[in-house]
Amino acid sequence: MYICNCNALTDKQISAAVAGGADRPREVYAACGCKAQCGCCTGTILAMVREGGAARAG
Numbered sequence: 743m744y745i746c747n748c749n750a751l752t753d754k755q756i757s758a759a760v761a762g763g764a765d766r767p768r769e770v771y772a773a774c775g776c777k778a779q780c781g782c783c784t785g786t787i788l789a790m791v792r793e794g795g796a797a798r799a800g
């Protein structure tokens with residue numbers, strides 16, 4: 743499922759970036775080799791980062 747239409751990032755790519763240690767939306771974009779464009783997806787990515795961080799913290 744596409745989360746970021748501007749950069750064609752899927753939930754799987756974002757989850758992989760979070761699992762790889764990205765703990766801010768900016769780091770998720772960087773890990774995927776892109777940057778925020780319109781910013782519409784930032785809230786969703788932030789939620790995924792928080793969930794991923796909580797999961798890593800146990």
Ligand code: FES
Pocket residue numbers: 745746747748749777778779780781782783784
């Ligand atoms: S949808 Fe992600 S930057 Fe526009």
